[in-house]
Each structure stands twice: as structure tokens, then as C-alpha cells.
Amino acid sequence: MDERQLTERVQGLEQIKSKALQLADEGQDAFEVRDFISDAKKALAFAVPDKEAMAKAVDASKRFKTMTFQDAPETL
Numbered sequence: 001m002d003e004r005q006l007t008e009r010v011q012g013l014e015q016i017k018s019k020a021l022q023l024a025d026e027g028q029d030a031f032e033v034r035d036f037i038s039d040a041k042k043a044l045a046f047a048v049p050d051k052e053a054m055a056k057a058v059d060a061s062k063r064f065k066t067m068t069f070q071d072a073p074e075t076l
Contacts, residue, residue: 001050012044 001009016037023033 001052005048005050008048009044009050012048013041016040016044 019040020033020037023036024030028036
């Protein structure tokens, strides 16, 4: 991730934080605040993707899938 993308990501996270604190101060339910944070982080991930992190996650997923299905004993 280059410096510009990192800056955009940090700014986005700061905006999410301030909005979440505002919602909490307004008396929103903790679950609603948590849902807002989760949804906003997903939107940020699409707006400012981290291709390195995605590649690592895909690799880990492939290794887990291979390990799980090849090492599992057969059930009758």
C-alpha cells in the first residue's frame, strides 16, 4: 500500500471513529453503533483496497482449504 492510500485509509478510519462516537453520544444502541462501524469499514475497504492484505488472505484461505480437506480422515 503506497503512502497516499495509507493516508486515505487512516483518514477514513478517523471519520468512522468520529461518527461512531457521535452516534454513541446521541444515545444509539451499542449494536447499531457496531453495525455502523462494520458496514463503514467494509465500504472503506472497497473504496481504498489493500491489495497486499487481500493477497495474504487469499493465500491463507487456500492453504487452510488444502490442509483441511486433504488431512481429514474419511468418515463412514
